[in-house]
Amino acid sequence: MTVTTPAAHVSVRSAPAFRGRIGRDARSGHYAVPGRYRLHLSTACPDGLRIAVAHTLLGLDAVCPVTLLPAVPDCPEGGHSALRPLYEASAHRYPGPAAAPVLSDGWSGRIVSTHDRDIMRDLADRFDTGGPSLYPCGAESEIEAVERMCVEGIEGAAQRAGTVGGDAAECDAALATLLETLGALDRWLAGRTCLIRDEVTAADxxxxxxxxxxxTVHRHHLDAAAVQRIAGHPVLWAYARRLTAHPAFGVHLDLDGIDRRHHAQCRGLEAAGSAVQILDWAAHSAR
Structure with missing residues (x-):
């Protein structure tokens, strides 16, 4: 899949506080041992939702247990009080928020990583449970291109398009970028079940x-006409429905939690698009 990443805006993601990796053997320090590691996730957070889906696809329940955190962080700075001991054990007097997601090491009582995509890749590469290949050989550049497309062409563009009080021309350009991205995906998915291979990968x-x-989040800040244009990509939204019905996807969809987290963190005004739901996610979720 060929992807051109929009260049008009560069999203700034906060750097992960910890970025250790699980290696291949004991020489790496952190190496794959069933039961050694634990995930701490909130599935109302997109990073936690990605990891939760990958974890289930890989069948890692018995290998790497999960602790689910509340949808809305309970600390003023945006962290979780339950994670504070891990952060302080990993960095003396750690000054930042004790944010999720976290991959912790039960042997040392410290954090391995807070970087969601590194965590996903290490779970997929280091634990062989006979599950699908989320990062198939030769697909690295395609998956990275999809990551950029999602961050810039969908998430970033939707945020800019719905900016309250933003410059009208910039909002219109961002909406055009979003619609261009969705249109390209809609055409690409015609006749395909999955995005880049015949089975689900990390790109999906x-x-x-x-x-x-x-x-569930960005349409609340767009007008109804914009949301209707976003909804006008039937192949893409049919693909979203299929994945939502997959047992590894919809089971993790905490719609109420996403809504509460959004309203707790967002200070923008709702627009008319809030009333135009594209999918009935709950109806398609596998439970």
Whole structure:
């Protein structure tokens, strides 16, 4: 899949506080041992939702247990009080928020990583449970291109298009970028079940989470006409429905939690697009 990343805007993502990796053997320090690691996630957060879906696809329940965190962080700075001991054990007097997601090491009582995509890749590469290949050989550049498309062409463009009080021309340009991205995906998916291979990969996880966010978060700040144009990509939204019905996807969809987290963190005004739901996510979720 050929992707051109929009260049008009560069999203600034906060750097992960910890970025250790799980290696291949004991020489790496952190190496793959069933039961050694634990995930701490909130599935109302897009990073946590991606990891939760990948974790289920890979069948890692018994290998790497999960602790689910509240949808809305309970600390003023945006962190979770339950994670504070891990952060302070990993960095003395750690000054930042104790944010999720976290991959922790039960042997040392410290954090391995807070970088969602590194965590996903290490779970897929280091634990062989006979599950699907989320990062098939030769697909690295395609998956990275889809990540950029989701961050810039969908998430970033939707945020800019719905900016309250923003410059009208910039908002219109952002909406055009968003619609161009969705149109390209709609055409690409025609006749395909999955995005880049014949089975689900990390690219599908990335795109599904971006589409969930687009319909459950970003549309609240767009006008009704914009949301109707976004909805006018039937192949793409049929793909989203199929994945939502997949047991590894819809089961993690905490719609109420996403809504509460959004309203707790967002200070923008709702627009007419709030009333135009694109998918009935709950109806399609596998439970």
């Amino acid at each position: 996880v990335e795109l599904w989470v971006a589409l969930v966010r687009l319909d």
